Amino acid sequence: MTAPQTTERRIVLVAVGAAGYLAVELDDSGEETARHPLAASELAPFVSARERDASPRWVLRSARDVYPALLDEGVLLSRAHDLLLCHAILRDTDKVARPLAPSPLWVRREPAEDAAPALFDVVGEQEPEDPITEVLAQYREQRRVMADSKDGRLTLLCAAESAGGLIAEEMRAAGLPWNEAVHESILTEILGTRPVAGGIPSRMASQAARVRAILGDASLNLDSQPKLLRALHRVGVQVESTSKWQLSEHSHAVVEPLLAYKKLSRLLSANGWAWLAEWVHDGRFRPIYIPGGVVTGRWASAGGGALQLPRNLRAAVRADDGWTLVVADVAQLEPRMLAAMAGDRAMARAAQGADLYAGVVESGAVATREEAKYAVLGAMYGATTGDSGRLVPRLRKVYPRAMALVDKAARFGEDGGVVSTWLGRSSPRPSEDWSRMQAHATDADADPAEVAMARRRARDWGRFTRNFVVQGTAAEWSLIWLAEIRHRLRQFPESEVPAPASGAFSRHPHLAFFLHDEVILHVPKEQADAAADAVREAAEVATRRLFGSFPIDVPLDLRIAESAEK
DNA sequence: ATCGTGGGCGCG
DNA sequence: AAAGCGCGCCCACGAT
Numbered sequence: 001m002t003a004p005q006t007t008e009r010r011i012v013l014v015a016v017g018a019a020g021y022l023a024v025e026l027d028d029s030g031e032e033t034a035r036h037p038l039a040a041s042e043l044a045p046f047v048s049a050r051e052r053d054a055s056p057r058w059v060l061r062s063a064r065d066v067y068p069a070l071l072d073e074g075v076l077l078s079r080a081h082d083l084l085l086c087h088a089i090l091r092d093t094d095k096v097a098r099p100l101a102p103s104p105l106w107v108r109r110e111p112a113e114d115a116a117p118a119l120f121d122v123v124g125e126q127e128p129e130d131p132i133t134e135v136l137a138q139y140r141e142q143r144r145v146m147a148d149s150k151d152g153r154l155t156l157l158c159a160a161e162s163a164g165g166l167i168a169e170e171m172r173a174a175g176l177p178w179n180e181a182v183h184e185s186i187l188t189e190i191l192g193t194r195p196v197a198g199g200i201p202s203r204m205a206s207q208a209a210r211v212r213a214i215l216g217d218a219s220l221n222l223d224s225q226p227k228l229l230r231a232l233h234r235v236g237v238q239v240e241s242t243s244k245w246q247l248s249e250h251s252h253a254v255v256e257p258l259l260a261y262k263k264l265s266r267l268l269s270a271n272g273w274a275w276l277a278e279w280v281h282d283g284r285f286r287p288i289y290i291p292g293g294v295v296t297g298r299w300a301s302a303g304g305g306a307l308q309l310p311r312n313l314r315a316a317v318r319a320d321d322g323w324t325l326v327v328a329d330v331a332q333l334e335p336r337m338l339a340a341m342a343g344d345r346a347m348a349r350a351a352q353g354a355d356l357y358a359g360v361v362e363s364g365a366v367a368t369r370e371e372a373k374y375a376v377l378g379a380m381y382g383a384t385t386g387d388s389g390r391l392v393p394r395l396r397k398v399y400p401r402a403m404a405l406v407d408k409a410a411r412f413g414e415d416g417g418v419v420s421t422w423l424g425r426s427s428p429r430p431s432e433d434w435s436r437m438q439a440h441a442t443d444a445d446a447d448p449a450e451v452a453m454a455r456r457r458a459r460d461w462g463r464f465t466r467n468f469v470v471q472g473t474a475a476e477w478s479l480i481w482l483a484e485i486r487h488r489l490r491q492f493p494e495s496e497v498p499a500p501a502s503g504a505f506s507r508h509p510h511l512a513f514f515l516h517d518e519v520i521l522h523v524p525k526e527q528a529d530a531a532a533d534a535v536r537e538a539a540e541v542a543t544r545r546l547f548g549s550f551p552i553d554v555p556l557d558l559r560i561a562e563s564a565e566k
Numbered sequence: 567a568t569c570g571t572g573g574g575c576g577c578g
Numbered sequence: 579a580a581a582g583c584g585c586g587c588c589c590a591c592g593a594t
Contacts, residue, residue, distance in 0.1 A: 221590085223588095223589060223590070224589085224590060224591085225572090225573055225574075225589090225590070225591095226590085226591085227590095239579090240579060241573075241574085241579055242573080242574080243573080243574060243575085243579065243580085244574085244575080245579075245580065246579065246580090262574085262575085263575095265588095265589095266574085266575060266576070266588085267576095269587085269588050269589075270575085270576065270586095270587065270588070271576090293585085294584060294585065295584085296583090296584065298578085298584065298585075299585095300584095300585065300586075301585090301586075302586080303586095304586095304587095305576075305577085305586055305587055305588095306577095306586090307576090307577055307578075307585065307586070308575085308576040308577045308578095308585080308586060308587075309576085309577075310575095310576060310577080311576090311577085329578095333578095334578095334583095374581095374582095377582070377583090378581085378582060380582085380583075381581095381582035381583045381584095382582060382583075383581060383582040384581085384582080385581055385582090386580080386581035386582080387581075388581060388582065389581070389582080463582070463583065464583070464584090466583080467582085467583040467584075468583085468584090470583090471578095471583065471584065474578095515577070515578065516577085516578045516584090516585095517578070518578080567594100568593105568594080569592105569593085569594075570591105570592095570593085570594100571590105571591090571592090571593100572589105572590095572591090573579100573588105573589090573590090574587105574588090574589090575586105575587095575588095576585100576586090576587090576588105577584105577585080577586090578583105578584080578585085
């Protein structure tokens with residue numbers, strides 16, 4: 001693991017007041033060397049000039065504050081330190097003796113939709129008297145905490161997290177190329193003719209009619225779970241819920257059309273014509289990505305359900321003319337991370353090649369690929385019952401080190417402790433409610449029902465911490481992968497053929513979509529092979545930066561295609 | 567009317 | 579109502 005270079009130019013950039021900015025240049029020791037007040041119109045020229053001669057690390061309160069305006073002007077930042085994102089990491093980490101003092105000034109609050117933009121979207125506090133002094137002090141403290149982590153892991157994590165902050169804004173600016181005509185033809189094919197004025201599409205209406213006929217209620221609202229449940233009971237389908245997995249265990253004639261209706265209904269409400277009109281403009285889907293939006297470090301998203309795009313709509317993701325897509329994902333990222341973190345060479349051997357589950361079968365632990373999958377997922381999620389829970393103990397025999405790592409994480413959690421990812425992102429402390437419940441359960445006169453409940457809540461939290469270390473480390477690998485892809489794409493030459501709707505990236509290959517362990521790049525056709533190489537190299541670098549020479553494979557499933565359809 | 571909650575289901 | 583982690587969004591429904 002190598003820490004990023006220590007001598008680099010740094011410029012603190014903050015929005016001040018309604019329409020201005022302040023840039024403060026720092027020397028290597030963090031001392032201020034120059035200060036530039038900037039009117040809004042001066043921001044883009046100032047930043048692009050500094051980028052040209054020095055590519056500094058920009059210290060930002062948050063990329064989300066200042067970067068969209070720069071991207072609108074076609075100005076890119078090479079590197080950043082995002083104080084808001086790093087505050088969350090450095091505040092909670094248990095990898096240093098003295099972590100960052102928590103401050104509500106540095107916790108993001110989503111502003112109300114119609115609220116005027118504020119400099120500090122803070123929770124329950126006024127803006128500080130002197131924003132720039134507050135920003136400089138916060139940055140110094142964050143540097144102090146990063147430096148306290150002697151192996152450089154927190155520095156690497158903050159650099160990667162900050163790169164993610166830039167990439168999230170860049171992907172929104174560039175957008176995911178989305179072909180509305182393809183989307184509409186998928187909707188028409190599956191749902192039937194588009195309804196006028198919010199009616200029900202034809203195929204959906206006919207499925208609904210079949211269901212109502214079989215249930216003997218012509219006016220039944222199929223979207224009302226209690227009413228549907230009662231109607232099912234009336235015809236003898238004794239389900240406890242209307243979920244599809246329960247319905248599918250019955251052979252009644254209503255099951256097939258009802259499941260079909262549910263599927264169509266889901267497509268219509270989640271990604272139908274209304275979604276298309278709201279979220280796709282100029283051939284681009286532009287969701288809001290929220291880096292670090294999940295406690296494990298995974299990204300969340302807001303608007304348009306970006307992280308839940310159904311696979312049957314992937315065909316609508318289509319490159320512009322003269323451009324193409326590079327679609328890449330990692331097979332079984334999390335168990336590979338687990339093998340490497342635990343230094344489990346037997347599990348790493350099973351992970352050699354494209355299919356880890358096949359390797360687990362070869363090790364003799366289980367008989368089939370399906371069993372291997374359930375066993376591995378069960379190990380990482382903490383399954384105790386069912387097929388999965390039954391298979392987990394077999395893994396303990398063949399991969400004792402890997403299993404010890406997750407078992408220990410679960411035990412820490414059950415005891416109210418904190419666990420951390422490979423780079424030092426730590427799990428949240430359990431709530432006071434939880435702790436009180438656990439303390440109460442040890443009283444001599446504790447109610448047995450309360451003791452049982454406390455036990456269950458303890459195991460719930462243990463499953464969370466068990467998974468935290470694996471999911472969180474996978475998120476770190478993905479962040480470095482993303483940052484390295486971005487870094488490589490920036491070296492590419494301008495393209496002859498533009499993609500005008502991609503804004504600042506209209507002549508440059510760019511990341512267009514990211515989903516935990518998958519990326520979609522939109523690239524000029526002539527650069528497709530080079531971009532694919534960049535994606536593979538970036539994966540290799542991410543693996544080596546996290547795990548050095550430990551022999552773990554992280555193979556990509558990569559293809560170059562006009563469409564993201566599998 | 568508006569808000570919070572639970573069921574349900576899409577994604578990894 | 580999955581078993582076994584992490585999310586966001588839609589709908590109905592009851593409380594306010």
